[in-house]
Amino acid sequence: MTLASDGVVTVGMGSSALGQGLETVFAQIAGDALSLPFDRFRILHGSTTLVEEGFGTYHSRAVVMGGSAILLAAKKLQQAIREAAGIEFGCDADAVSLVDGRALTPNRPSLSFGEIAAKAGGTIVV
8 A cells, every 4th residue: 555645545456356346345445444535545456566466356255355455554554654643743653543534643733644645755655
């Protein structure tokens, strides 16, 4: 997953879509995991440029395996956002809350995920 300064999250997948709607399902899973709207995701699949190993389409198995990978990556991205926000806010990462695409701490202005990525050099990659 890559969070860009425009707030769009790119999800690189090893599962390949073959017309069964994986792009939609993967964006929905990522959106739920990160509490972001569906349209904030770009799903890229089936490219060994993006991932080291892929597993094809394999009907519903692609959702189980790919969806699980998205959930794990989303947790890593959340932690990376907290750490970057902690640096920006001058506090510990554990003091940062992530709510509706914004990083916030008590008594400080919040920053959007995109703003955090911009301040972290333009992108946050996990």
